[in-house]
Each structure stands twice: as C-alpha cells, then as structure tokens.
Amino acid sequence: MKKEMIVASSLCVCFDQQTVLDGVDFKVRQGEVFALLGGNGAGKSTALKTFLGTVSPSSGSANVLGISVDKEIDHIRSKVAYLPESVMLYGHLTGVENIAYFLSLADITRSEHEIEQALLRVALQKNSWHRAMSNYSKGMRQKTAIALALLRDAPVLFLDEPTSGLDPNAIDEFNQLITTLALDGSTVFMVTHDVYGACQIAHRIGLLNKGKIVGMFERGDNSHIDTEEVHAAFSARNKR
Ligand SMILES: Nc1ncnc2c1ncn2[C@@H]1O[C@H](COP(=O)(O)OP(=O)(O)O)[C@@H](O)[C@H]1O
Ligand SMILES: [Mg+2]
Incomplete structure (x- = not known):
C-alpha cells in the first residue's frame, strides 16, 4: 500500500457562524492525483488552505506526510508546493x-x-527562459512555478483552479505534465470546478457541496473517471 501523503479526517472549518467544511474525509496516496471538485463557494480553497496552515481546522484533522498541520507546519511548508x-x-x-531567487x-x-x-x-519553451516574465502567459507562469517545485524537491503539489484561464492547448500540456509528475512519484491535490479536466487527470475525485463530500469517484486501472x-x-x- 502506498504511503498516505494527504489525509483529511472529519475535517471541519467554521468562519464566524458559517460552517464552510463539515466533516470532510479523504486520503491521497503517493503518486496520486486527487481532485476536489465543486461549485463556487463549496469550500474547495478553504480545504486546500488548511493543508498549508493558513486556515485552521475547527475540529477534525488535516495531515500532510503524516504530520498534523497543527504541529509542524513549517516542515510541511518546506515539503509542499502551492500554486x-x-x-x-x-x-x-x-x-x-x-x-x-x-x-x-x-x-x-x-x-x-x-x-x-x-x-x-516542464516543457517551457526555450526562447522564453531568459525573457522577463511580464510577457509570460498563465500557462507559462504555471510551468515555471512547477519547475521551481521540482527544484525544491517538493513531493506534494497543491493546485487551486489550475486550468481556469488556460487555452485548450495549455490545458492539454498541463494535464500531460501533471500526469507525468504523478507517474514519477509526485502527489497532486487540486481543487477545481472543471468536471472534464478533473476526469482527465484525477485518480480520484471528491465531489464537494456546501462543505460536505457528497460523492467519490475512482478511475479504473486503464480508464478515466466517467x-x-x-x-x-x-x-x-x-x-x-
Ligand atoms: N477567510 C474567510 N473568512 C470568512 N469566510 C470565508 C473565508 N474564506 C472563505 N470564506 C467563505 O467560505 C465559503 C467557501 O469559500 P471557498 O473555500 O473560497 O470556496 P471555493 O474555493 O469552493 O469557491 C464561502 O462562502 C466564502 O465566502
Ligand atoms: Mg476557490
């Protein structure tokens, strides 16, 4: 059984009076691409931020690499990349x-x-490597950030709506890159509202609605999620 890299157990987050995450459970193993899918306001970014330690669980737990975010968040941050x-x-x-830099x-x-x-x-076109990044597209900036993650040897990637605002070619390239990184052992947690994109690359999709996981979909050995x-x-x- 592969190592559990990211684990949410009965994870709840409340802001003021509002329950934003309500008993969320999932596990992401090494080399997996997990997509948390949901509409606007479902709580996706909040879930992601609990693993980065910028939002604190109200109850339940969030672990990365077997370490609780309440404990050694600096160590966790040194091991993860966040886009x-x-x-x-x-x-x-x-x-x-x-x-x-x-x-x-x-x-x-x-x-x-x-x-x-x-x-x-990461297949960033060679003629842009030594050009100012002000001229980079979103897809090029993402590739650069992923290259940085690789050079930091960060085994876990957290991605928030990675394909929004990318053109179809850039989305294909992104999907290919993430698939290759996962095959090479990286663990990827992405949050998205893009059903099609999630189905293309995720090993598992958790459907989040109003702070609750209301569906879990898993791909077969040789087939994408439907x-x-x-x-x-x-x-x-x-x-x-
Ligand atoms: N820091 C915060 N303080 C108060 N409410 C917040 C905060 N961050 C998010 N929320 C609320 O939590 C809900 C979920 O937000 P979010 O996790 O950003 O959703 P998603 O990423 O799925 O669109 C929204 O209703 C949002 O207004
Ligand atoms: Mg969001």
Whole structure:
C-alpha cells in the first residue's frame, strides 16, 4: 500500500457562524492525483488552505506526510508546493532568475544548468527562459512555478483552479505534465470546478457541496473517471 501523503479526517472549518467544511474525509496516496471538485463557494480553497496552515481546522484533522498541520507546519511548508489561481512571480525577472531567487529564499542553490533542465522537463519553451516574465502567459507562469517545485524537491503539489484561464492547448500540456509528475512519484491535490479536466487527470475525485463530500469517484486501472457520471452528480447538486 502506498504511503498516505494527504489525509483529511472529519475535517471541519467554521468562519464566524458559517460552517464552510463539515466533516470532510479523504486520503491521497503517493503518486496520486486527487481532485476536489465543486461549485463556487463549496469550500474547495478553504480545504486546500488548511493543508498549508493558513486556515485552521475547527475540529477534525488535516495531515500532510503524516504530520498534523497543527504541529509542524513549517516542515510541511518546506515539503509542499502551492500554486494559487494566479501564480505570482516577478515580472521584471526572467524565468530562470525568478526560480534562482525563490530557491535562494529557501536556502537552496542550483546551477543555471539544473534550472534549465527543470524548465525542459516542464516543457517551457526555450526562447522564453531568459525573457522577463511580464510577457509570460498563465500557462507559462504555471510551468515555471512547477519547475521551481521540482527544484525544491517538493513531493506534494497543491493546485487551486489550475486550468481556469488556460487555452485548450495549455490545458492539454498541463494535464500531460501533471500526469507525468504523478507517474514519477509526485502527489497532486487540486481543487477545481472543471468536471472534464478533473476526469482527465484525477485518480480520484471528491465531489464537494456546501462543505460536505457528497460523492467519490475512482478511475479504473486503464480508464478515466466517467465524465458524464461526474457531470450528472455535479449538476444535480448545483442546480440554480
Ligand atoms: N477567510 C474567510 N473568512 C470568512 N469566510 C470565508 C473565508 N474564506 C472563505 N470564506 C467563505 O467560505 C465559503 C467557501 O469559500 P471557498 O473555500 O473560497 O470556496 P471555493 O474555493 O469552493 O469557491 C464561502 O462562502 C466564502 O465566502
Ligand atoms: Mg476557490
């Protein structure tokens, strides 16, 4: 059995009087891509933030790498990479310079060659490596951030709505990259409202509605999760 990398147990989060997560349970094992799927306001980003320690559980627990977020959050943060909806890097620095800068903040030294190897791995087009990032598209910024995660040896990736605002080609490239990283042993937790995208890459999908997991879908050995089945469950819960 593969190692459990991310675990939520009876996880509840309340803000003021509002229950945003209500007894959420799931496990993500090493090398898995897990998608938490739900409509706007379902509590997806809140769930993600509990694993980063920026939101505290009201009850229940959230663990990363077997460590509770209440305990050693600094250690957890050193082992995970977080890509927010819009990746923030310095526009006036090049891709390579941004990576070198953020590595230096984490006290990690990598040669320019190693940085270029990582950019090659995420398939960032070569002619942009040494260009200012202000000209990068969202997809290019994401690739740069993932290259940074690889250079930090972060075994766990947290992604918030990674495909929103990407064009179809960039989505295909993103899906391919995430699938390859998971095959190479990375663990990926993404939150999304995109049914199709989740079905394309996730090993498991947890359907979140008003803070509760209302469905869990798992892919077979050689088949993707069925988009129509998930879509039907999603839209039944999100009728206007
Ligand atoms: N820091 C906060 N303080 C108070 N309410 C919040 C906070 N963050 C999120 N919420 C509320 O929690 C609910 C879920 O938000 P969120 O997790 O961002 O949803 P999602 O990412 O699924 O769209 C929303 O009703 C939102 O207004
Ligand atoms: Mg969100």
